[in-house]
Amino acid sequence: MRFLSVSLPGLDDRTRPKLQQKSLPSRYNMRRALSLVALGVTLALTAAQTVPTLILTSIKALDTTRANKDQWSVKGYFNDPDGNAVPAIDDTGLSALLLNGNEDTVSETNFDADDCRLLNNDKGVICKVTGARFSLKRTKRVPKDAMLEVQRNRNTTTASSYYRVSGVLRRQEFENTLSSPLIAAFGIDGVGEIFDVNYKCTEKVGTRATKFLCTPGTAPPTTAPTATPTPAPSVT
Numbered sequence: 001m002r003f004l005s006v007s008l009p010g011l012d013d014r015t016r017p018k019l020q021q022k023s024l025p026s027r028y029n030m031r032r033a034l035s036l037v038a039l040g041v042t043l044a045l046t047a048a049q050t051v052p053t054l055i056l057t058s059i060k061a062l063d064t065t066r067a068n069k070d071q072w073s074v075k076g077y078f079n080d081p082d083g084n085a086v087p088a089i090d091d092t093g094l095s096a097l098l099l100n101g102n103e104d105t106v107s108e109t110n111f112d113a114d115d116c117r118l119l120n121n122d123k124g125v126i127c128k129v130t131g132a133r134f135s136l137k138r139t140k141r142v143p144k145d146a147m148l149e150v151q152r153n154r155n156t157t158t159a160s161s162y163y164r165v166s167g168v169l170r171r172q173e174f175e176n177t178l179s180s181p182l183i184a185a186f187g188i189d190g191v192g193e194i195f196d197v198n199y200k201c202t203e204k205v206g207t208r209a210t211k212f213l214c215t216p217g218t219a220p221p222t223t224a225p226t227a228t229p230t231p232a233p234s235v236t
Helices: 026-047 085-092 144-152
Strands: 053-064 070-079 094-099 105-111 116-118 124-129 132-138 162-172 182-188 192-198 200-205 209-215
Touching: 053 182, 053 192, 070 105, 085 116, 085 124, 085 132, 085 182, 094 132, 094 162, 105 124, 105 132, 105 162
Parallel strands: none
Antiparallel strands: 053 070, 053 209, 070 162, 094 105, 094 182, 116 124, 124 132, 132 162, 182 192, 200 209
């Protein structure tokens, strides 16, 4: 989501003469001008919405040799300064996706609105389907890095806008092979898709299952391709 600079439509020099035409009733002019102002305000408020952020402390995945026995889980924090995500999940549900290092979808689970319910006193939301559970619960315990951001920008971020994220998705059949890093993404209608990448992964390969445990870490540096030296022309 990008921040847009929105000017009030219909009030520039080209349209102002039209509003002053004597053939139009004055009440019509007033209603039209007010509707244009209201539209401009609505666009400005929509553009000023703050993008939610996801901070995952761990992504775990288990790829087994048995059918429908794969599973993955996430833990972390979710910052929603505008407070739009929780009611949106309650109204429309959400989708949870696990992706591998090639950005291929490994697993996808959809929660409908009927699968989700709000917690008391606006403390969060819980979604459940067979074998899968996802929750956002309001918390006052904010990660250290996030708390520094709260202190730097108190106008748009507060500690009370943070939720603890917990998701356990069992009875899965992975579509693609696990590979580092792991990416967890959540799609919410009206809010968008939020995701986080955990780069530091450990892999344990067994006879019946492969386990991945990924924590935040840092993205590996990208190396620019090296140019192939041009051979010097031979001198005869």
